[in-house]
Amino acid sequence: MYKIAAKYYDLIHQAHTGDIDLFCQLAQATDGAILDIGCGSGRLVIPIAEAGKAVTGIDNSADMFAVAQKRIAEEFEGKAKTAELIEQDILTWETDQRFELILIGMNTLMEFDNQTVLGLLKAAAHLLAPNGKIIIDVIQPFIMASLENEDGGFAEDEALDDGGRKLPMWSGWSADHEKQQVQIKWRIQDGGKKVEFSNLFHYRYLDQIMDYLPAADLQIDTVWGNYQQEAYDEESERMIVSLTSRSA
Numbered sequence: 001m002y003k004i005a006a007k008y009y010d011l012i013h014q015a016h017t018g019d020i021d022l023f024c025q026l027a028q029a030t031d032g033a034i035l036d037i038g039c040g041s042g043r044l045v046i047p048i049a050e051a052g053k054a055v056t057g058i059d060n061s062a063d064m065f066a067v068a069q070k071r072i073a074e075e076f077e078g079k080a081k082t083a084e085l086i087e088q089d090i091l092t093w094e095t096d097q098r099f100e101l102i103l104i105g106m107n108t109l110m111e112f113d114n115q116t117v118l119g120l121l122k123a124a125a126h127l128l129a130p131n132g133k134i135i136i137d138v139i140q141p142f143i144m145a146s147l148e149n150e151d152g153g154f155a156e157d158e159a160l161d162d163g164g165r166k167l168p169m170w171s172g173w174s175a176d177h178e179k180q181q182v183q184i185k186w187r188i189q190d191g192g193k194k195v196e197f198s199n200l201f202h203y204r205y206l207d208q209i210m211d212y213l214p215a216a217d218l219q220i221d222t223v224w225g226n227y228q229q230e231a232y233d234e235e236s237e238r239m240i241v242s243l244t245s246r247s248a
């Protein structure tokens with residue numbers, strides 16, 4: 001999926017910064033190691049490392065990994081680096097390391113289908129230090145469920161700002177609400193070429209996420225509805241779930 005998207009990922013998400021403040025704040029309050037599962041372009045890893053915290057990012061997309069590697073090399077040139085990147089699938093990664101804070105950041109959980117999501121939660125639980133926390137951040141499922149298929153087409157969005165160069169952008173989606181899936185699509189005019197890519201997201205309600213937790217030996221600690229840490233309800237913008245181990 002990220003073969004084409006990796007180049008535009010940071011541009012598309014440049015206005016999405018509230019999570020960075022929240023995750024840096026949570027990282028600051030953490031004494032031990034931090035893991036960012038599905039670290040993508042390093043959007044979260046870099047500010048956390050810049051705040052002086054030891055953070056490991058893992059991602060299985062070679063294209064996203066290359067973006068993160070380049071950004072980290074540039075940002076930390078000549079400076080002590082506390083970020084480590086691992087190009088691996090979280091479902092098969094083996095390590096003896098344990099983490100105090102594990103982030104499954106912006107919508108990453110939604111990339112896992114119903115066959116793999118429990119594997120993700122079990123992998124995160126296995127990597128969690130006693131008394132550590134896992135934080136999952138996804139789009140409010142009720143927002144996802146409200147997306148109606150128009151004509152399957154694209155609507156014009158705000159142009160992307162690539163260092164002063166404006167790239168016209170369109171986006172759209174096709175939803176299959178019976179399967180709780182939404183395919184989000186982007187089209188970008190980059191100079192003389194028009195590029196298109198899409199991503200399939202699986203949305204889940206809070207009680208559906210809770211159903212997976214006992215098998216992963218996890219429990220809900222708290223649920224926020226936005227990056228200001230206000231309580232979650234059906235009107236919230238985001239669903240941010242904090243989990244702890246049941247057996248800690």
Ligand SMILES: C[S@@+](CC[C@H](N)C(=O)[O-])C[C@H]1O[C@@H](n2cnc3c(N)ncnc32)[C@H](O)[C@@H]1O
Pocket residue numbers: 002037038039040041042043044058059060061064088089090091104105106107108111
């Ligand atoms: C929506 S992006 C989020 C990226 C980043 N966390 C952020 O906040 O910008 C999801 C990322 O998860 C990665 N990913 C998906 N499945 C994975 C897996 N099984 N193992 C490791 N990374 C995975 C994708 O390659 C992608 O970079």
